[in-house]
Amino acid sequence: MFNRRTFGLLGTIALGTLLASPVMAKCAITRTGTVDVIGNAFPVIDHIAKAMQACGNSGLTVNVKVTDKARVETEQAFAAGTSPFEVAHVSNGVLVNLLAKGQLQPMTDLVNKYKAQYKLEDRMLVTVGNEVYGIAFMANAQHLFYRKDALEKAGVQPPKTYPELLAALPKLKAAGFETPFTAAYKTGWDIATEFTNIYLGDGGEFFAPGSAMPAFNNAKAVAALDTMNKLKGFMSPNALALATADVTTAFQQGQAAMGILWASRAAAMDDDKVSKVVNQIEFAAAPAVTAGGKPSNAIWWDAFVMPKQMDGDREAAFLVMMEGISEDTMKSGMTLTNWLRSGFQPNRHSKGVAETINANAAMWPDQPYFSLAHAALGKAASDVLAGTKPAAQALADAEKEYVQTAKERGFIK
């Protein structure tokens, strides 16, 4: 069945596909060896991956693994004796964890050597003390997405606060949206992140200052869970199973009129191959908890880092990273994300993040023990919204669970 001709044909097709992919700016790295990169799966990372792969030549192999399990895989890879990846794309949430475990490699010397060549800007450098540990390239946030046409039809203004949002939803439902609101409420990481946004927007604190002791079992947390419960009433009954990709689809298919979603998905709304709502979605900062308050979301940034324990050529790895986030890569993918380079031209997709930054929204909690609290809250919030536990009990359980895990990781004595 598969004779030589078939293979020959397949080979030609494969080669054709390779050659047909958009031609990236020429990458001229003269170093040799292998560079393995891992990154989280969303549109701009695919774009960066292509730029990095373009650096591959007879002497240099570049492998880029893009996966939605990158967060988990990176932490385990960097903890290994020798990391299988020389470069990793991480969000600020993961970067602080790796930093606290002493698993990141300072790149200060390489930054100094190549700063001019790659036009690295100071705001892109993540430094602790005098050492550079990461090169940031984009800002991200979860913010409001809304259907302009639907809001106009229902006579609703884009909401500035959650009470306004909750008041608008029945009107949108009456206007024909069976499930007008959507957000990633999937049990675990996603729902914990939504909780964090609303709780931070209310000025909530997670820890006692300067220590790892929990401080999230309080009235503000109960109020945040209450808001989420009310929102769930306007979501698909499948709410607790909705991950980011499902929320993206809900918008693209025209099922949702308003929702909270990652800025990195904004460009996908106008992709006419998969979206029925091209140019109908508008973007704004997340609603505040109370009138005049800060938007209830947090600013994230994404960076590339190198593990402390690695073999192979660190300079080659650094250069591949530089090519991936070069000015040319930005120019050929300007609308894919909110680039941190000063040459970035804001567009309609970047409005949500710009508003969030201008409104001085909270920073995503960057304590290395926050991910433990976040994990405990992911279960608690889901239990409350599923109706299996009252908020007070769920928060008390989460607090207990967090203290246990923080003790095991040595953050609480």
Add this chain to the structure above:
Amino acid sequence: MPFRTFLGFVLPSVVAMLMLIALPLAGVVYLSLWNSYTKTNFVETTVRTPIGTRVDRRPVAELDAAGNPVIVREWYGSRNFETVLGTANLADAWERDRTVAPGGQPASAWQRFKALFRDVTNVKFWGALEFTLLYTAVTTPIILVLGFLIAMGVNSVVRELKGPLIFASLLPFIVTPVVGSLSIKWLFLDNAIITVWLEQLGFGKIYFMQNAFTTRLLIILVGIWKATPFVFIVLYAGLQTVPSETREAAIIDGANRWQTIRHVIIPHLMPLFVFVTLIHLMDAYRVFEPILVFSGGQGADSLQHLAYKILSDEQNFHKASAAALLMVLGIVVLLIPLIIKTYKDQRRAFA
């Protein structure tokens, strides 16, 4: 057989089993008895990020003379196991007073049992165990019956149809598990193909992930869809070996179709039924992907998913090892009756 020859046959597999099964298992046991973490100290630190500079006291890894982070290792003994089992929470659940029902009247024995069951399964490990066992108990008989029916069906169709039918039946078996579960999620979400079909057929709008019952049903259905082909292919192969003499003799003796199946085919396939049951029990007990994709642990959790969450959320290899060991222990308990039966059969065969 001379001992040397015996060794020559057995040694390679003994070495392979030691290296691939015993050694990793010993490693996991070792890990589960310890705890370790990177030693950090709260130090005033200046962190500069794209959105501003923050100066505060935060944990910083302590470095040794060579510049490597200092790792603290602590002997934990059974502590990881106790944490995973939730022994403290379990004791609380056991001692809670349930003599009064929510209405104020004395609680009946059934109400008390239900409340106790709810409180116990609220402790993560026991909740996960409950659904893992339920999943195993429900899927096993269904896939045995379905797989057998499909095998009988395919066996009796004309030659030309067999190829395509076998291919179609094996499809769910070939689809990689996570990809399978992911794409299946997109079949069952709002306005997805299957949801829309069911709506058009008059079943109304079904939200498959709306509560514990629907989520569990969906996970079990997907499990059946994925495991049936395995039963089918094994039994179908077995059907090819049913001796035609016996079958013909049964027909001549006046046995009808059902009697032939009952007294000739099923006894002939019995060892294969035992084999697929054994394999499926182990597979079902490890149910993971559908939990990860559909429920994330809400309404339906599994032991494998619990171990994964400990590893991915807490980066705690030690506690995850304890969870994995407790799971293996469960499989062993589950398999004891079948292992005893196989042992007896083997003894009889060699007697």
